[in-house]
Amino acid sequence: MSTGDSDQPNPFKGTPFEQLFGALGGAFGGPGGGQAFFQQLQSLMQPHDGPLNWQAAGDIARQAVAQEPDPFPTSRESDRVADAVQLADHWLDTATAFPSGVTTTAAWSRAEWLVETQPVWKVLVEPIAATSVAGVGNALPEEMRATAGPILGILGQAVGAMMASQVGQGLGALAGEVLTASDVGLPLGAPGKAALVLTNVRAFAEGLGVSEEDVVLYLALREAAHQRLFANVSWLRDYLIGAVTDYARGLELNASQIQERMQEQLRGIDPSNLESMQSLLEGGLFDPPKTPAQEAALSRLEIALALVEGWVDEVVGQATAQRMPTAAQLREAVRRRRAAGGPAEQTFAALVGLELRPRRLRDASTLWGGLRARSGEEARDGVWMHPDLLPTAADLDDPLSFRAEATAPEELSAEDFDAELRKLLDGPAGPTDGDDSPAGDEPTA
Structure with missing residues (x-):
């Protein structure tokens, strides 16, 4: 036709x-x-x-x-x-x-x-x-x-x-x-x-x-x-x-x-x-x-790219x-x-x-650095255990407030450590949900 x-x-x-x-004129004949x-x-x-x-x-x-x-x-x-x-x-x-x-x-x-x-x-x-x-x-x-x-x-x-x-x-x-x-x-x-x-x-x-x-x-x-x-x-x-x-x-x-x-x-x-x-x-x-x-998909991608680049930067x-x-x-x-x-x-x-x-590389880098300063490298990297734990756009708006209540764990004495270990061993058996953190040596400062 x-x-x-x-x-x-x-x-x-x-x-x-x-x-x-x-x-296109007579392109078809x-x-x-x-x-x-x-x-x-x-x-x-x-x-x-x-x-x-x-x-x-x-x-x-x-x-x-x-x-x-x-x-x-x-x-x-x-x-x-x-x-x-x-x-x-x-x-x-x-x-x-x-x-x-x-x-x-x-x-x-x-x-x-x-x-x-x-x-x-x-x-x-x-x-x-x-x-x-x-x-x-x-x-x-x-x-x-x-x-x-x-x-x-x-x-x-x-x-x-x-x-x-x-x-x-x-x-x-x-x-x-x-x-x-x-x-x-x-x-x-x-x-x-x-x-x-x-x-x-x-x-x-x-x-x-x-x-x-x-x-x-x-x-x-x-x-x-x-x-x-x-x-x-x-x-x-x-x-x-x-x-x-x-x-x-x-x-x-x-x-x-x-x-x-x-x-x-x-x-x-x-x-x-x-x-x-x-x-x-x-x-x-x-x-x-x-x-x-x-x-929503584009927002998810943009935030994830910023978080990846920010983590690498930090x-x-x-x-x-x-x-x-x-x-x-x-x-x-x-x-x-x-x-x-x-x-x-x-x-x-x-x-x-x-x-x-990523449009928000600096915000993401600030967020990761702030979390490390408060809670250490393990807490910072632990956020990557599951996508539901990732910071949101609102968190990037105020990056230093992300998990602001988090602080580095206190050093335990040998006696306190043994006491906490006994509590753990005496508690309910079974693995803790969501514990799939990467194996490896404890991070150095």
């Missing part, structure tokens, strides 16, 4: 897609700009599994990375990273009772970061992409879906192709900025693999007035701290990724909203230009107002306080970088509607 044939009824007449297919548009999409619309063509997205990301030199790290550079992570883990042993979570180390090029992190990006992005692609058809009135079926299939592929292109561009830009495997706060690499992207590390070190060796060590400390937290808090990885997928499940496309946005955004769109058509996505065409459930600060004179300067540089974000993070936020950078 041709939308450009006046003798045939337009199945999209009176729907949000009428103006779109009017702009007649002459017009739409034909050129779909010719550009052809390479992205090859058969593939899932809602996105990840092969095409990966190719686009690698092309973006190849615009600048991206040397593969040498064996000497890999050894340098391994030595820095080993020293970092030794220092962190004095700052937290969580044992090391590092099993392997690596020095990555930007291209290697793309390959190593793609499995997790698939988990994060595909639910959102699938909902957006399916939502194109769901936005139509039910009585129109049958006659519009063939064209809807092509439109769904086109939307998926544009999203694959956008994902590739976003990941390519991120690859040019990330410093470590855990730099965005999410566990993107393989569990236990501590990695630094050395080309980006060198670029970050420029202009700081700090030796590159100190920069490498400081970032190794942060990476090793991330690995400890995710290795010892078994629920945290699924909790963060679950917040993203919960957001995707709540995504709903509303026909009237899409129609209104199309009318605004199709002005000046050149259907023969793929980049021009991508502006439909960049402009928020398929980014409807968030539902209460989505807002623990690394504690580990370096008496050992690394440049740590305070590097800490502030990292904080400012994370707070400001960059073009790559903004691109990805526009695509999936998610902010990758």
